[in-house]
Amino acid sequence: MKTVIVYGFRGRFNGKPEHEYKCPVIGEQHDCMLFMAQDSEELNFEGAINEGLRYGFCELEELRGNPLKVEVLNTESFRGFSGFYEEALEEGSSLVYYPNA
Numbered sequence: 001m002k003t004v005i006v007y008g009f010r011g012r013f014n015g016k017p018e019h020e021y022k023c024p025v026i027g028e029q030h031d032c033m034l035f036m037a038q039d040s041e042e043l044n045f046e047g048a049i050n051e052g053l054r055y056g057f058c059e060l061e062e063l064r065g066n067p068l069k070v071e072v073l074n075t076e077s078f079r080g081f082s083g084f085y086e087e088a089l090e091e092g093s094s095l096v097y098y099p100n101a
Helices: 045-054 071-075 079-091
Strands: 003-013 028-036 057-067 092-098
Touching: 003 045, 003 079, 028 045, 028 057, 028 079, 045 057, 045 071, 045 092, 079 092
Parallel strands: none
Antiparallel strands: 003 028, 003 057, 028 092
16 A cells, blocks of 8 residues: 655756646745655655656755655645645655745
8 A cells, every 4th residue: 555755855946847737937946845655654765856856856955754644634734735645646746845935
């Protein structure tokens, strides 16, 4: 069974994404949350870095990660993240970046 790990990082968008999504402006730096489906709850920072690069982010800093507990998606604070969780399970990953961070 797949589990979703949420990796947080700060990175600069280089304009070369492999994934299609509403991209930030080239050269801007953003805080990001990467939802990544994995076969285990063991943190895979190398895989997260590679996936961040596939979303067009470079110079990744402050990388951290935690397994996502599904029940937290039912709380008021995290309800809005359920779509990213589902996308990660279906597509392998999903990215949230925070504009003007």
